[in-house]
Amino acid sequence: MPNSEFAFEAIGAPWRITTPSPLDDDTMAAVLARIDDFDRTYSRFRSDSLVTRISRQAGRWTFPPDAAPLFSTYRSLYEGTSGAVSPLVGARLENLGYDADYSLVPRAESVEIEPWDDVMSWDGEALTTHKPVLLDVGAAGKGYLADLVAGVLLDAGIDEYLVDASGDLVHRGTEPVRVALEHPFDPSQAIGVCELSNGALCASAPGRRSWAPGIHHIVDATTGQPTQSVAATWALASSGLIADGLATALFFASAPELSASFHFEYVRMFPDSRVEYSRSFPGELFT
């Protein structure tokens, strides 16, 4: 398709929306407003966010309607990974140095990540917390935000698009897009190519967001430790929310374990450059 691009920076990362014809000003403004809304609710880096308020005291917190899919997906991921993927890693990430100021200095003392049911419950529209908790929705949040941005485009009557949220992709349209699977150790290289058509492809790789030896943002909530056994993951699913969440979950659980709850295709790459992928993965791996 003849392509127009709307590129911008949001939630601290570059975004790119490709459409057959240019977006009008109203649509561009609506996209940015939607992202700002999301950020205002879920960012643990903003002093005015709902998540920050929840970190200060216990209570019953009503979330906007977009929270329901997010929490229910998180719950499935939590169960599918035996508790390793949890929105309760926020305090531990902060403790490791991934905080609002990007101090990137791990604190001397660790903090415990408590089991979900011990500290909070989600009833479909509100979160009840028994104590202050610092939530982090990083495992699935960016992919989900790409979905929500795609929703803004659909509302504006645009039904062909590629939303690229810095490597997390949501596509809709008649023409598939070829996507390079970025090599986790060298962004100038790819380990394969995937054909993305009317779905989402999300990737996760800790190496490029590592700030000290062995310290990065993909933390096992059952141990509090950044995971070391997988080098990179790609998940292909019907939505960015699920694809992004699975890209994180595949660091902690095998595909058979997760396939009980989700339909997806995937690639996992291990630190020794071996790959594992689903049989129907629509693409090619350079092996």
Added chain:
Amino acid sequence: MGQSLRTRGAIAAASGISLIGLLAGCTPAATMLSADRTPTPTVAPVVTATPIPTVTPAAVSTTVPAHPSAPVHKATPPKVVAPIAPKPKPAPNPPAALLYADGPYDESGSYVSPGGPETIQVHLTLAHDVVTAVSVTPGAANDPTATSYENLFAGGLNKVVVGKNIDSLHVGAVGGSSLTAQGFNAALAKIKNDAKL
């Protein structure tokens, strides 16, 4: 391993010097000569590239043995070190600056799987900064569950990927994490800078 590479490096360095001599001998114009001397460090940086594949055994996810251009290695880009050219003005049609010497590499590495530490031997061949061949010899596997799960579901098992340059692939997008948070990257750059001796 590091040992044999150092030897390679020394040879490469020596040939680099002789290459400069060769250029000086056959270049007709003196101005061309000085221009030509600058790009020759594409050979010389091989010297600094040699310590690169030393893999720290305290394996972290970034310290990955199989790929020589891991971020860890990029912390010491050879071109920064090359002190030869007084004024690094690019020559016309400069060869792409290579970070690593062509040739075969052997390295052992370890990583921590949920079942415990794993050790592997990696043999790979580099040409123009691209991995052209890889083979991996696994050590004693500590985590048999991992492989059995892989058998159940995986289309490819124990296949090793080889990177290709993204520019050559004609793709519409890149799925990965290179475009990560700018603030994070800026902070990290600052920390690296602070950590310099």
